[in-house]
Amino acid sequence: MMKVLLFSIVSLALVLSACAPGGTTDNTMPMSNDNSNMTLAPGASAGVSGTPTPGSMMAENPEASHMMEPITAPNVQPATETEGGQPLEYREENGIKVFELITKAVQWEILDGVTVTAYTYNGTVPGPMIRVTEGDQVKIIVKNELPDPTTIHWHGVEVPNAMDGVPGVTQNPIQPGETFTYEFTAKPAGTFMFHSHYEGDIQVMAGLYAPFIIDPKEPEANPPAVDKTLMISEWLMTGGQTFAAMPMSGMEPNYFTINGKSFPSTETITVKKGELVRLRLISIGQFIHPMHLHGVPFKIVATDGHPVPEAAQLTKDTVSVAPGERYDIEFIASETGQWMLHCHILHHTTNDNVEPGGLMLVINVVE
Numbered sequence: 001m002m003k004v005l006l007f008s009i010v011s012l013a014l015v016l017s018a019c020a021p022g023g024t025t026d027n028t029m030p031m032s033n034d035n036s037n038m039t040l041a042p043g044a045s046a047g048v049s050g051t052p053t054p055g056s057m058m059a060e061n062p063e064a065s066h067m068m069e070p071i072t073a074p075n076v077q078p079a080t081e082t083e084g085g086q087p088l089e090y091r092e093e094n095g096i097k098v099f100e101l102i103t104k105a106v107q108w109e110i111l112d113g114v115t116v117t118a119y120t121y122n123g124t125v126p127g128p129m130i131r132v133t134e135g136d137q138v139k140i141i142v143k144n145e146l147p148d149p150t151t152i153h154w155h156g157v158e159v160p161n162a163m164d165g166v167p168g169v170t171q172n173p174i175q176p177g178e179t180f181t182y183e184f185t186a187k188p189a190g191t192f193m194f195h196s197h198y199e200g201d202i203q204v205m206a207g208l209y210a211p212f213i214i215d216p217k218e219p220e221a222n223p224p225a226v227d228k229t230l231m232i233s234e235w236l237m238t239g240g241q242t243f244a245a246m247p248m249s250g251m252e253p254n255y256f257t258i259n260g261k262s263f264p265s266t267e268t269i270t271v272k273k274g275e276l277v278r279l280r281l282i283s284i285g286q287f288i289h290p291m292h293l294h295g296v297p298f299k300i301v302a303t304d305g306h307p308v309p310e311a312a313q314l315t316k317d318t319v320s321v322a323p324g325e326r327y328d329i330e331f332i333a334s335e336t337g338q339w340m341l342h343c344h345i346l347h348h349t350t351n352d353n354v355e356p357g358g359l360m361l362v363i364n365v366v367e
């Protein structure tokens with residue numbers, strides 16, 4: 001009986017939203033600018049979960065409906081920083097580099113006029129970059145100021161098992177208000193990252209990720225003039241609320257970010273003609289992104305942090321970066337001009353279905 005009633009309400013919601021002026025004409029894409037769908041869908045799903053969800057998906061499993069709740073926290077403040085992924089300061093104690101992270105929710109602007117509710121490390125998306133040298137002893141003190149438990153996984157870094165950050169397997173979750181200290185030797189050299197391993201489907205998508213770069217002990221023979229780390233992810237923003245974007249009907253993303261920003265708010269990378277450029281591409285969302293560079297081809301010099309021997313380095317102009325992967329690409333900026341780097345799943349270069357946007361940035365090569 002309940003199911004029949006719910007089905008009727010959902011059907012009515014879909015019919016009404018399709019008929020609403022300015023509403024989407026595509027019923028397979030429930031996230032539209034128009035709120036009519038949003039105002040009806042929550043009521044429709046409330047009988048099952050008590051929680052508004054953006055899509056047509058009806059979760060009968062209460063745990064699943066929790067995954068589809070909006071990202072919220074009590075008293076969320078606007079971010080005080082505007083740029084994510086910046087190097088994190090540390091202090092030295094007995095030869096150990098000590099970093100401090102605080103997990104907290106902030107209002108994070110991904111685009112002029114578009115602000116998401118994000119779960120962050122130290123108030124930015126991505127969180128601050130931890131950059132150390134191979135062999136360094138590091139200690140990272142994590143204070144959890146989120147309303148939910150969390151843990152940190154050091155993705156690709158060869159840490160002792162007890163430091164691996166898997167809740168219920170290698171450690172207990174860090175409860176709200178608690179502090180946990182991770183300690184390990186930074187190895188090997190390369191492009192890595194850290195991210196939440198607690199309800200990753202929610203917390204990682206909500207912004208709990210950051211770069212972890214380990215520089216080689218021996219200085220590089222040919223260091224790049226420009227070395228940028230670009231973390232790619234996705235968001236679902238609708239009806240003024242933020243949801244964890246997922247590869248699931250009704251929960252697909254409508255915003256796409258590089259280092260927490262959608263084009264045209266993405267960083268422009270300025271390079272002098274003739275300089276060697278290294279871009280460390282990291283996919284931390286749940287979708288694959290074939291990143292395409294205009295102007296000149298590049299070489300893939302490292303995969304998942306590990307150097308590719310020179311004879312094996314592919315020359316390409318597009319590289320697909322799947323979730324969890326890292327590709328270090330290098331090229332000489334041989335021609336002046338404004339050259340695009342963008343995802344070639346072209347829907348990913350939109351902001352809420354409007355082009356241009358999303359996963360694009362400009363590499364500005366100057367004399």
Ligand SMILES: [Cu+2]
Nearest residue numbers: 289343345348
């Ligand atoms: Cu893409």
